Amino acid sequence: xxxxxxxxxxxxxxxxxxxxxxxxxxxxxxxxxxxxxxxxxxxxxxxxxxxxxxxxxxxxxxxxxxxxxxxxxxxxxxxxxxxxxxxxxxxxxxxxxxxxxxxxxxxxxxxxxxxxxxxxxxxxxxxxxxxxxxxxxxxxxxxxxxxxxxxxxxxxxxxxxxxxxxxxxxxxxxxxxxxxxxxxxxxxxxxxxxxxx
Numbered sequence: 001x002x003x004x005x006x007x008x009x010x011x012x013x014x015x016x017x018x019x020x021x022x023x024x025x026x027x028x029x030x031x032x033x034x035x036x037x038x039x040x041x042x043x044x045x046x047x048x049x050x051x052x053x054x055x056x057x058x059x060x061x062x063x064x065x066x067x068x069x070x071x072x073x074x075x076x077x078x079x080x081x082x083x084x085x086x087x088x089x090x091x092x093x094x095x096x097x098x099x100x101x102x103x104x105x106x107x108x109x110x111x112x113x114x115x116x117x118x119x120x121x122x123x124x125x126x127x128x129x130x131x132x133x134x135x136x137x138x139x140x141x142x143x144x145x146x147x148x149x150x151x152x153x154x155x156x157x158x159x160x161x162x163x164x165x166x167x168x169x170x171x172x173x174x175x176x177x178x179x180x181x182x183x184x185x186x187x188x189x190x191x192x193x194x195x196x197x
Contacts, residue, residue, distance in 0.1 A: 002027045004043060004054040010108060010160035011065035012053040013194040014099075018069055018156040021190040022077045066096040069153040081152050091147040095154035099161075102132040107161045110168030122169075129170045133162070133178065140177035144184060155185055160194060 003019075003026045005012045019026045031037045031052050039050045047054045047063040055062045055071070062068050073082035083089055106128035112118040113125065136158070139146070147154040163182060165172055172178050185191065 001025070002029055002056040004029045004031050004038075004046070004052050004056075006031055006033045006038075006052055007195060009052065010164065010194065013160045014065050014156050015053050015055065015068050015072070017160070017192055017194075018072055018077070018081075018153060020192045021151075021156070021188060022072070022081065023190060024072060024076045064100075066100055066157055069096070069157055073153045077153070080150065083148055083152075088148045092152050092154045095146050096157050098132070098136075099157035102128065102135075103158060103161050106130075106132050107165040107168055107170050110170050111161065111164060112168070114168045125168070126170065129165065129168070133165075133170070133172065133175050136162075137175040137177045140181050144181070146181075151185065151188060155181075159185055164194060 001019075001024065003012070003015055005016070005028050007030070016026060016028070031043065033052075037043060038052050043052075043054065044050055046056070046061050049063055051063060053063070053065055053068060055068045057071075057075075060071070062071055070082060082092065106125055109118075109120055109125035110122065110129055113120050113122050136146075143149070145151055145155055146158060159182065162172060162178065172182075186193075
């Protein structure tokens with residue numbers, strides 16, 4: 001399998017993290033983001049959205065970190081990571097939606113502003129960060145994992161931008177349940193870190 005990757009992207013990292021956890025080898029293809037390679041003809045043929053990550057697995061080409069997690073879990077990770085029961089899948093899926101919405105517009109946006117100089121509303125992204133981190137911390141008060149009482153792709157989807165939230169001026173120090181959850185994830189066999197966390 002081939003992953004078109006940007007090292008500093010949490011969305012690329014979540015794919016690499018999960019692949020490592022399930023021991024699924026990836027051929028990493030670095031994309032020169034600053035030179036606009038993701039908007040070049042070759043990658044636009046793979047993903048007209050002009051975004052990364054992009055996964056190639058034989059004839060299958062996928063975009064979007066959450067979609068790629070579902071594919072890898074379903075094809076290579078097995079029942080443990082992507083359960084077959086409808087209500088358990090929905091439990092996992094709601095966290096993938098949180099990753100694409102609340103995490104994206106909270107901790108990730110704050111990081112884009114502070115680390116990369118992207119123009120956006122920092123006060124709003126910080127307020128969104130506080131809200132979602134409080135919700136997640138409360139959820140984890142009596143749970144070890146986000147969904148279905150075990151590690152799943154839900155954890156892989158949420159973890160990256162929380163683990164590097166400090167790069168956007170967002171501290172997780174007061175969120176004790178989140179910190180304990182992060183430590184549990186970091187102790188899983190196959191865990192790999194992302195630059196900055």
